Amino acid sequence: MTLLSVQNLTVQAGEVPLVKGISFDIQKGEWLAIIGQSGSGKSVTASAIGRLLAPNLKARGKALYNGKDMLRFGAKEMRRLRGTSISYIFQDYQGSFTPFHTIGRHFDEFLKAHFKLSKAQRREMAEQTLESVGLQPEMYTRYPFQLSGGQLQRSSIALALLTKPDLVIADEPTAALDSISAFKVLRLLADLQQETGCAMLFITHDLRHVRKYADQIIVMKEGAVVEKGDKQSVLDQPQHAYTRSLMTASPSLSAASQLLKGDDTSCVYCN
Amino acid sequence: MRLLQLNDVQKSYQPGIPVLKDINFSLDRKECLGIVGESGCGKSTLARCILQLEGLDQGEILFEGTPLHNKTERDIRPYRRQLQTVMQNPASSLNPKLKIRHSLMEPFRQYGAQVSLTHFQHGSEEEMARQLMEAVELSPDLLSRYPHELSGGQKQRISIARAISLEPALVVLDEPTSSLDVLTQMSILKLLDHLRDALDLSYLFISHDLLAIQALSQKILVMKEGQIVDRFEKGDLFAHERHPYTKQLVSLFD
Numbered sequence: 442m443t444l445l446s447v448q449n450l451t452v453q454a455g456e457v458p459l460v461k462g463i464s465f466d467i468q469k470g471e472w473l474a475i476i477g478q479s480g481s482g483k484s485v486t487a488s489a490i491g492r493l494l495a496p497n498l499k500a501r502g503k504a505l506y507n508g509k510d511m512l513r514f515g516a517k518e519m520r521r522l523r524g525t526s527i528s529y530i531f532q533d534y535q536g537s538f539t540p541f542h543t544i545g546r547h548f549d550e551f552l553k554a555h556f557k558l559s560k561a562q563r564r565e566m567a568e569q570t571l572e573s574v575g576l577q578p579e580m581y582t583r584y585p586f587q588l589s590g591g592q593l594q595r596s597s598i599a600l601a602l603l604t605k606p607d608l609v610i611a612d613e614p615t616a617a618l619d620s621i622s623a624f625k626v627l628r629l630l631a632d633l634q635q636e637t638g639c640a641m642l643f644i645t646h647d648l649r650h651v652r653k654y655a656d657q658i659i660v661m662k663e664g665a666v667v668e669k670g671d672k673q674s675v676l677d678q679p680q681h682a683y684t685r686s687l688m689t690a691s692p693s694l695s696a697a698s699q700l701l702k703g704d705d706t707s708c709v710y711c712n
Numbered sequence: 713m714r715l716l717q718l719n720d721v722q723k724s725y726q727p728g729i730p731v732l733k734d735i736n737f738s739l740d741r742k743e744c745l746g747i748v749g750e751s752g753c754g755k756s757t758l759a760r761c762i763l764q765l766e767g768l769d770q771g772e773i774l775f776e777g778t779p780l781h782n783k784t785e786r787d788i789r790p791y792r793r794q795l796q797t798v799m800q801n802p803a804s805s806l807n808p809k810l811k812i813r814h815s816l817m818e819p820f821r822q823y824g825a826q827v828s829l830t831h832f833q834h835g836s837e838e839e840m841a842r843q844l845m846e847a848v849e850l851s852p853d854l855l856s857r858y859p860h861e862l863s864g865g866q867k868q869r870i871s872i873a874r875a876i877s878l879e880p881a882l883v884v885l886d887e888p889t890s891s892l893d894v895l896t897q898m899s900i901l902k903l904l905d906h907l908r909d910a911l912d913l914s915y916l917f918i919s920h921d922l923l924a925i926q927a928l929s930q931k932i933l934v935m936k937e938g939q940i941v942d943r944f945e946k947g948d949l950f951a952h953e954r955h956p957y958t959k960q961l962v963s964l965f966d
Contacts, residue, residue, distance in 0.1 A: 478893050589751065619751040619890075619920035624964040646893045649923070649965070690898040694966045697926035698946065700898065701905045 443505075444469045444608060444640050445490070450502035452482070452489050459485045461664040462502065467608070467657075472634060472641040474651040474672075476687065477661035483644045486661070487612045490642070491529060492519055506608075524555040528601040530630075532613035534593040537600075538585040544571075544596055545581035548603070555604055566603075574599040574629060591622035595629065602633055609634075612644045627654070648691040652676065660684045713777050714738040715881060715914055716762070721771035723754075723761055731757045733938045735771070741881070744908060744915040746929030746946075748922050748961070754938040755918045759886045762916065763797055764788050775882075793823045796875040800887035802867035806859040812870055813855040817841055819877050827878050831911050844873040847910075848903060865896035872903065876911060885917045889924055901928055922965045934958050 445467040452460040460482040467473045475483045489500040492511065504511045506522065514522065531537050538547060548567035552558055558566065568578035574595040585593060594614060601609055611630065615623035631654040634641055645651060651658060651672070658675040660668040660683065667681045679685045692700055721735040731754045739745045749755045760766040762773060764780055773781045775791060796819075799805050806815045820840050828834070832843050845852045848869040859867055868888060875883050885904065889897040905928055908915055919925050925932055926949060934942040934957060942955035949962065 478895060591751075620922070621750045621920050621961065621964060628964075648894070686895060690894040691923070694923060694926060694962060695950065697923050700923075700927040701902050 442469045443467070444471075444507065445642075446503070446505040447486075447490060448503040448505065450486065450489060450500065450504065452485050452494065452498055452500045454498050459498070459664050460489065460500075463659075463661070463664075463666045465657075465659055465666070465669060467640050467642060469607070470634075470638045470640055471656045472631075472643060472654055473657045473659065474643045474645060474655035475659045475661055476645055476648060476651060478646055480663075481661040482664040483646075483661050484612050487610050487642060487644050491523075491527065491610050493529075525604050526606055527608045527610065528604065528606040530594075530597055530601045530609065530611040530614040532616045534590060534597055534617065535585065537597045538593065540585055542584075543581070544583055544585065544588070547596075547600060548581070551600055551603060570599045570603055571596070573602075573633070589622075590618050591626060594618060594622075594626050598626070598630060598633070602637060602639075605637055606639055608640045608642065610642045610644075613646070614643075615650060616646070623650070630654075648687050652693075660687070714774070715741045715743075715776060716916070717774040717777075718762075719772045719774070721758075721761065721773065722769045723757060723766065724769060731938050732761070735940060737933060737940065737943070739882070739914055739916060741914055742908070742912055743931065744917055744929045746917045746919070746925035746932045747935055748919060748925045748932060749935035750920060753935045755935050756886055758935075759797070759884050759916070759918055763795060763884055764791075793819065793827060793878040794881045795884070796878070796880040796882070797884040797886065798868070798871045798875050798888045800890050802864055802871050802891070803859065805871045806867060808859050810858075811855070812857055812859065812862070813841055815859075816844060816855070816870055816874050816877070819874060823878055829879055831879055832877075840877070844877055847876065847907065848873040863896075864892050865900065868892065868896075868900055869903065872900075872907070876907060876913065879911060880913065882914045882916065885915055885919075887919055888917075890919065890921065897924065904928060922961050934961070 443466050448464050449462045450460055451458065451462050463486065475486060477483045488494050490504050494500060500512055545567060549563055552563045552566060568581055571578055571580055576592060576595055580588065580592065580596065588596065615626050618626060627650055643655065655672050658670065658672050659666055660681065662683050668675060668679065668684050675684065679688060717738040718735050721732055722730060723732040724730045735758060747755050757766065761768055768781045772779050780788065780791060817837055817840065820837065832840065841855055842852050845855065850866060850869050854862060854866065889900050892900060901924060907913060917925065917928055926946060930946055932944055932946060933940050934955065936957050942958045
């Protein structure tokens with residue numbers, strides 16, 4: 442069943458097109474990865490779907506969530522959807538938390554806004570959720586600066602999954618972490634997705650983060666989709682030269698020794 | 713004689729909380745030694761100790777047999793041109809108010825007259841700048857730009873050009889590719905590999921990215937909680953005698 446259907450989505454900054462009429466569907470419980478370099482329009486796409494665009498950017502087209510166009514929702518309808526059905530995980534985990542509030546207060550505010558629970562119930566639910574992402578309940582009383590990047594990102598995953606959403610939009614959730622913490626957080630996200638059955642819109646520039654968990658892949662370049670399909674067919678038979686260069690840049694570990702050998706043209710896209 | 717040797721290095725910032733414990737390793741000329749570990753494992757502190765930006769609590773750091781540690785700034789100065797670094801954040805390595813030419817040529821202005829170069833042609837400042845830009849595959853037009861006008865990858869290439877400008881013996885690379893996207897990462901790794909060969913450099917390459925470490929280094933050390941827990945030749949990464957932590961890293965990355 443189609444959960445989200447994006448149809449001919451265009452995002453413009455004044456006259457400059459950032460996203461050029463892209464379309465894709467996400468099925469219920471599916472992990473869709475959008476990959477591309479900085480500036481390819483992948484984050485703008487995610488923001489447009491979540492109605493989080495900066496005021497100078499204008500989105501056109503459709504984003505049908507269970508058949509209803511989210512781009513035409515009023516503030517109230519959007520808020521209801523955000524509380525219960527759609528949640529976000531951002532790259533900048535520091536920016537996701539208010540520095541002078543404890544981690545616990547973030548959970549409490551969130552639960553107060555969306556559920557009718559007693560204080561004790563809220564606390565219990567928050568601590569349970571912290572444990573479910575591999576953090577100790579003691580983190581409840583800590584401030585964001587007392588946590589490491591990986592711990593903070595785990596906390597924001599816990600917050601995002603608190604309302605059991607149907608769709609999680611994760612915009613480079615691991616890009617600001619060291620790659621070891623990144624892989625651990627990724628594994629956690631995949632486990633939780635299995636557990637809750639939510640669909641995932643996962644934005645990344647690193648193909649290594651896609652190989653294991655994604656079902657579908659979209660490759661974006663300069664605001665357009667250059668390739669899309671199920672993971673196996675995109676990885677096994679990449680049609681576009683850009684996809685191939687992304688793949689060479691992130692080989693498996695056993696092929697790493699060959700990474701720097703040979704002449705290739707991938708540097709055309711660099712700098 | 714070893715280019716760089718560390719014997720029983722210990723370092724802590726707060727009493728009772730060691731950041732580096734019993735660090736022993738050596739590095740030969742023209743070699744790239746990779747150090748991999750998570751955030752907080754002490755690998756950047758190790759880099760700072762080797763670069764003499766931090767003092768040691770115990771142990772010694774020998775550069776071609778001469779102790780470097782706990783020397784005065786004046787005694788260190790002759791070694792600084794032999795010991796260069798490229799750091800993670802290219803944006804904060806370059807002064808935003810200075811043109812690229814100015815930042816790039818600073819080491820040359822400081823030391824240039826005293827240094828005899830074997831790979832670059834000793835020439836005027838302008839001539840040197842042109843050679844360096846060519847070495848890192850950038851257009852000389854960028855010399856008159858400001859850092860904010862360059863991409864992350866271009867800025868990192870400038871940092872590399874500056875680090876190699878005096879033909880140092882050792883370059884400490886502290887996460888030089890971590891803030892770049894994968895395609896740019898690969899182009900920077902290729903450049904570093906090429907330069908090591910062309911200029912007879914040695915690298916101490918620090919990263920949390922096992923893939924990058926495996927791509928560039930010949931020997932690899934694995935750090936965890938301030939200690940070296942595993943050491944091996946690049947080809948032995950998948951060998952079954954690897955430390956459990958190394959195996960855990962391999963399973964995460966593969």
